[in-house]
Structures are given as structure tokens and as C-alpha cells.
Amino acid sequence: MDREIRTERLVELGQALRRLRDPQAIRRTALDWALAQTGAREGAILISESGAWRCAIAHGDPSSWTQGGVLPPGQGSRWMRVADSVWLLPLVEKEPPEWLGLRDPGPGTLQDAAGWEAARLLIGIALEAAREREARDAFFSTAVHELRLPMTSMKGYTDLLRKGLAGPLTENQQRFLETIRANIDRMATLVNDLLEHSRMETGRLRLRVERISLEEALEEALRRVRKEIEGRSHRLSLDLPQGLPPVAADRERLEGILSKVLDNAAKYTPPGGEIRVRAMHAGSVVICEVEDTGIGIAPADQARLFTPFWRSEDPRVREVSGFGLSLAVARGLLETMGGAIEVESAPGQGTRVRIRLPAYSSE
Incomplete structure (x- = not known):
């Protein structure tokens, strides 16, 4: 094992942690990284709760980490030896505190104080954010x-x-x-x-991705918003080609996303406007476009369109009730399903929303 922690190893750790949202996944990644870095025989992450220590995750026997002989003696910011072969490093000082423990690390692998301080900060920041x-x-x-x-x-x-x-x-x-x-x-x-x-x-979103007919999802979405469209006397046109392949998506979420996009098109288009829905197949992707003749979106606003809880200051937007969450949620759900959403718009000329979904494959 290397006595010094190479910069690229810290970069790898930081990149791995940034992709994670669940605290337990962060703990697992941190522990695996520390074991690989030191060659330790066993490892664990300990949490102090209600005056007692519990093992949050362990590589080896979890019960051996909650015995009195391996509990951390007070606070610190560096590795502390608490038994003949056991070392502990504080990760989170906020309640409840968390510690990284290693048993039988390789000789000299804990001596790089600067390297371990950087690793400790990366893990601690990720854990605190995930806990919040x-x-x-x-x-x-x-x-x-x-x-x-x-x-x-x-x-x-x-x-x-x-x-x-x-x-x-x-x-x-x-x-x-x-x-x-x-x-x-x-x-x-x-x-x-x-x-x-x-x-x-x-990171707790759970989807049921399955074989979905886009035509059926659109039919349900249009059923939900038809009253809004008809109430504003909009003209609605559909262009769905024959033989359109099914998509891989969560049915309930996809119907909700299509409903949100169609509802926005109806509400932000002056009465008597037009809404055009079309779909096409492009390789491994199925594309659904919703285009309207509405008020459009200013270029400066387009850059923040998918920001949670943000709404334009345009008075015509403010007069329509909303919370600035629907598009942010739609993008997050689509990306989780392997899709994407794009918006093209110009003030006074309408908006086109393009939804990309992976075509269903039995593989």
C-alpha cells in the first residue's frame, strides 16, 4: 500500500461521492475506498446515537466494532489508535457523530495527514449533505x-x-x-x-420502468387536460405515426409529465391558440413534441426554466397559478428513466417542448 494518498485517488473519491444521495451508499463507498487505500483487514463506520455506538456499515464482523475497547476517546481530526490493531478517524462531528474505523491497516498507510484530512473532509461534507x-x-x-x-x-x-x-x-x-x-x-x-x-x-426515488405505449400515455394525459384545452378554445392536432415503438418508462410518471407539459401549453397560450402534438422514432429513442402558439419564454428565463421553485417575473406568467416545480420534477424523472426534456421558445412566438424517451428493448 502507498504511504501517501495520490491526488488522483482523492479525485476519484470526490467524483464517486458527488454521484450519491443516500447516506448509506456514501458510507459504503467511503469504507470501500479506505479499505482499498490501506489494505486493512476489516473496517466499519460507527454512529453515536442516544449515548450508545452502533455499526452503520461494516466489512467484517459488525459486533466487534461496538465493544468498549474500540470506542473513540473524545474528539479529534486525525487517526486515533484505540486498540492494538484498531484505528478511528472522525468523519462528522455534528450530532450524531460518525467515525471511520479500520482494523490492521497496512504499515504507514495512515501517515499522510494532509491526504487523510482531504479524504475526511470529502466524506464528511457528503455525509452531512445527505443527512440533511x-x-x-x-x-x-x-x-x-x-x-x-x-x-x-x-x-x-x-x-x-x-x-x-x-x-x-x-x-x-x-x-x-x-x-x-x-x-x-x-x-x-x-x-x-x-x-x-x-x-x-x-436518492430515494423508485421507478417501475416497463414497456409503455406512448399513444396510450398521451391519451390519458390529454384526458386529464382536455377540459383546460377546450375551455380556452384551443385547436389540438395529433401526429402519431403508425408503428411507433413502445418506450421504457414508468407509466404513472410519464402520464404525469405529459399532463404537465400539455397543461402548461394550454395555460400559457391565449384563448383560440393551437397546440400540436407529434411523435417520431429516431434510432433507440422515441421523441414526443408539444408545440404551442403561446406567449413564449424570454431567453434569460429559459436558462432558469428547470430550477426548482423558480418562476418568471413576466406578469403573464405570474397571473397563472403555479409553484415552479413541475418542469424541474419532469426533468429529474425523465433523466432517471434514461430520457431528457428540452425547450425551444421565443417571446410571442410560442414554445416547443421536446421529450426524449428510450425505445423499449427486451434486453
Whole structure:
């Protein structure tokens, strides 16, 4: 084993950590890197919780790392020898603190103080960021659950009232209930977007990628937004060639993405405009384009279009309700599915959104 940590090895570690979101994946990567760097026989990452130490991840016997003889004596920033063959390095000092432990590292492999300080900082920063994302995810999950319960109740009772099960309704009452129902749906969309964004941030997004018909996904998406399109008297045209291959995607997420794009096209196009939907097959990719004759997007705004929670200052955009999350979530979901989304636009000339999806392959 090398006594000094080569710069390229630190670069490899940093690049590997930047790709990870889950704290446990970061711990595993850090431990594997330290074992490879030192040739240690065993290793572990320890976490102090409620006055006791537990082994978060280990290479070797996990129980051997929680015995009193190997617990770290106080704080420090360098390797500390706590037993004949056991060394510990602090990674995170914030509660709960975390330590990297090695048993029987190679002779001299822990002597490069500057190299290990750099590695310690890389791992610690990645872990702290991941833990913060995990805490936000836990908050969002709880908040979403608590919000969904009353929304489901309000939605159910509103639908019962609209059906006249509590007595006949006047025209005004029916219209008011439709407004309530529309706002409940808008809240549900926000809650779902928040949860999806949180899952992507923490690396906990789980997709069910399968063989999907793009025509069927578009049909469902159009069903969801048809009322908006017809209410604004837009002309809708579809150009879907025969023999279009299926795509590899998560059905529920793909239908949601197409709905968001179509809904944006309808809302940001003045009444009486046109929305054109076309699809094509290009090698291993299926492309779906949604083009409108709407207000368009300024070049400066296009650069920030996929930034979470960002919305344009254009008054015509501000008069349409929104939270600035839908496109950011759509891009994250598509990239996770192996696809992409692009936007071409010019002020006053409309917008074209191009969605790329991998064509389904049995392999």
C-alpha cells in the first residue's frame, strides 16, 4: 500500500461521492475506498446515537466494532489508535457523530495527514449533505401524509355534494363546488411534486420502468387536460405515426409529465391558440413534441426554466397559478428513466417542448 494518498485517488473519491444521495451508499463507498487505500483487514463506520455506538456499515464482523475497547476517546481530526490493531478517524462531528474505523491497516498507510484530512473532509461534507436531505425527506413525507388525509376527505365530500347526494344544487352552488374541486386537485399536484422532488434529492426515488405505449400515455394525459384545452378554445392536432415503438418508462410518471407539459401549453397560450402534438422514432429513442402558439419564454428565463421553485417575473406568467416545480420534477424523472426534456421558445412566438424517451428493448 502507498504511504501517501495520490491526488488522483482523492479525485476519484470526490467524483464517486458527488454521484450519491443516500447516506448509506456514501458510507459504503467511503469504507470501500479506505479499505482499498490501506489494505486493512476489516473496517466499519460507527454512529453515536442516544449515548450508545452502533455499526452503520461494516466489512467484517459488525459486533466487534461496538465493544468498549474500540470506542473513540473524545474528539479529534486525525487517526486515533484505540486498540492494538484498531484505528478511528472522525468523519462528522455534528450530532450524531460518525467515525471511520479500520482494523490492521497496512504499515504507514495512515501517515499522510494532509491526504487523510482531504479524504475526511470529502466524506464528511457528503455525509452531512445527505443527512440533511434525508431529514428534509422525512419532513416532506410526514407533511405529505398529513396533507393528503384532509385533501382526500375534502375531495370525497365535494364529489358527493356535486352528485346531489346532500340535496339539489343551484347553478351557482355547482360552480362553486367545481372551483373547490379544482383547487383541491391543484394542491394535490403541489404535494406530489414536493414529494417527488424530495425523493430525487435524497436518492430515494423508485421507478417501475416497463414497456409503455406512448399513444396510450398521451391519451390519458390529454384526458386529464382536455377540459383546460377546450375551455380556452384551443385547436389540438395529433401526429402519431403508425408503428411507433413502445418506450421504457414508468407509466404513472410519464402520464404525469405529459399532463404537465400539455397543461402548461394550454395555460400559457391565449384563448383560440393551437397546440400540436407529434411523435417520431429516431434510432433507440422515441421523441414526443408539444408545440404551442403561446406567449413564449424570454431567453434569460429559459436558462432558469428547470430550477426548482423558480418562476418568471413576466406578469403573464405570474397571473397563472403555479409553484415552479413541475418542469424541474419532469426533468429529474425523465433523466432517471434514461430520457431528457428540452425547450425551444421565443417571446410571442410560442414554445416547443421536446421529450426524449428510450425505445423499449427486451434486453
